[in-house]
Amino acid sequence: MLLAADVGNTNVVFALFDGREIKARWRIATDPRRTGDEYAVWLLQLLQIEGVDRKEITNIIVGSVVPRAIHNLTVLSEKYFGVTPMIAGQADADWGISVDVDEPRSLGADRALNAIAAHAKYDGDLIVIDFGTATTFDAVDFNGAYKGGIIAPGINLSLDALVGNTAKLPRIAIKSPESDSVIGTNTEDQMLIGVFWGYVAMMEGLIERMRAEIGRPAKVIATGGLAILFDKHTDMFDAVDSDLTLEGLAILAERAAQ
Incomplete structure (x- = not known):
């Protein structure tokens, strides 16, 4: 399964995907100071409620408009799921579209x-x-x-x-x-x-x-x-x-x- 994290200025939305189908989604207020351990305490309980074992999550991707949040979400991914997350717009997760703007x-x-x-x-x-x-x-x-x-x-x-x-x-x-x-x-x-x-x-x-x-x-x-x-x-x-x-x-x- 894929765990996706959409980090906005107000909320972080996590979604669990099976293929292109969303199986569950959860929302938490955006706080760049929130540590990977704090995310884990909250998220692992929600996964348990849904009956999902953390080992079922084999891929994680993060899209963020709050750069400071990326590090702690990377810690969450690597420490608690054993997965190095893809960061949207970087490396293999490059946009893959033409961006026809000045910057x-x-x-x-x-x-x-x-x-x-x-x-x-x-x-x-x-x-x-x-x-x-x-x-x-x-x-x-x-x-x-x-x-x-x-x-x-x-x-x-x-x-x-x-x-x-x-x-x-x-x-x-x-x-x-x-x-x-x-x-x-x-x-x-x-x-x-x-x-x-x-x-x-x-x-x-x-x-x-x-x-x-x-x-x-x-x-x-x-x-x-x-x-x-x-x-x-x-x-x-x-x-x-x-x-x-x-x-x-x-x-x-x-x-x-x-």
Whole structure:
């Protein structure tokens, strides 16, 4: 079995793969100081709950946008599983795609993995939107080449900035608005409208501009925790694919093993 670790700015997601099928997944808050031993205490118990012996894990791959976390995950892999992990983007786990941007090495692992998985699963030109700590919009052409994209503040970052820099605005939760009205009659509704519908308008506007610049029909693939929420309020997505980054890790590991 393959153990994949997707290290984001907010969470680390571990997934257990049998081939391309995800058998289990677990999430823990990202903390670069967390040691390999601390990961092991948590992860080995979860494997036991799933009835999986650690010896069944024969390959491990790590994709990380937090470089400091890689060392401790390497310790976890080697000490507790006897496996030297593949690091996405390095050595045998090189991206294997054309990265047509000014500084290819600056491309985040999550964005490269999304591009790999999206091209493997969907035809034609693609726009991949990942709703994470930041929201990224990435253009992947019909040959699978990464052509560039956009980085925008995530919706929760936008809300944190709004609340943190004002004296009287309350903390609210991001949720589906109860109506389509964009004229709020109380402070909380007005904040939700501004953040939520403002974000939808930003997203739809950027997608239209990207499609115009690409100049060919482009499917829009959404991933990340809030993709399902936004999918209920826009018709811009052709597919919502929550496991895109993890599937990119599995594809990369499969290629590296060949």
